Amino acid sequence: MIEIYAHRGSSGSYPENTMIAFREAERAGADGIEFDVQMSKDDELVVIHDEKVNRTTNGKGWVREHTLKELKQLNAGVKTKRHESIPTFEEVLAWAQDSALKLNIELKTGLIPYAGIEEKLVEYIHRYGLSDRVIVSSFNHYSVEKIHKINPELETAILFMEALFEPWKYAKSIGASGLHGYWKIATPELIHDAHAAGMAFRPFTVNRNA
Numbered sequence: 001m002i003e004i005y006a007h008r009g010s011s012g013s014y015p016e017n018t019m020i021a022f023r024e025a026e027r028a029g030a031d032g033i034e035f036d037v038q039m040s041k042d043d044e045l046v047v048i049h050d051e052k053v054n055r056t057t058n059g060k061g062w063v064r065e066h067t068l069k070e071l072k073q074l075n076a077g078v079k080t081k082r083h084e085s086i087p088t089f090e091e092v093l094a095w096a097q098d099s100a101l102k103l104n105i106e107l108k109t110g111l112i113p114y115a116g117i118e119e120k121l122v123e124y125i126h127r128y129g130l131s132d133r134v135i136v137s138s139f140n141h142y143s144v145e146k147i148h149k150i151n152p153e154l155e156t157a158i159l160f161m162e163a164l165f166e167p168w169k170y171a172k173s174i175g176a177s178g179l180h181g182y183w184k185i186a187t188p189e190l191i192h193d194a195h196a197a198g199m200a201f202r203p204f205t206v207n208r209n210a
Helices: 019-028 066-070 091-094 117-127 141-149 167-172 188-194
Strands: 005-007 032-039 045-047 102-107 134-138 155-160 178-181
Touching: 005 019, 019 091, 019 102, 019 178, 045 091, 045 117, 066 117, 066 167, 066 178, 091 102, 091 117, 102 117, 102 188, 134 178, 155 167, 167 178
Parallel strands: 005 032, 032 102, 102 134, 134 155, 155 178
Antiparallel strands: 032 045
């Protein structure tokens, strides 16, 4: 079965990783949303893609150098005429409780290994009762393995850009149950073999039909 996840929400029409982009994705009929989680200076989980705020807001500097209060004062809709705030992870989960959307959560720990982010993430997912609708992925496979060790029942997936030999075997070795590969390496053979091995394959980012 093919499912459609809105990448950073409906980011083609609205500012990426904002609540309005997530609401629009739901309205448009997406099966789920994909979004990115990092940590503020005061250890709050926030939803933003880049490790720096420069590209997507009117601010400058590293996410980790800003407190939540400071991040909330930035405009994440800077490329539009509207003002949108950077959501907290908790805000997104609270909103998602009343929807049927699946949540593909990317932990942005590839460049900055935020201490304790995996534990906090799992804690919030349980607090809002969304364990059965969540997939946690990361390019940092140490984070993927850690999430699995904290809670083996959560679905996890490895993100990767290059072709890997039998990636389902490697993924299973760290407890992952899904493969999130760059769409250009997602050959029919790779997808078929992954499914035959009992593993989901979700290519990113597909913006049009082949």
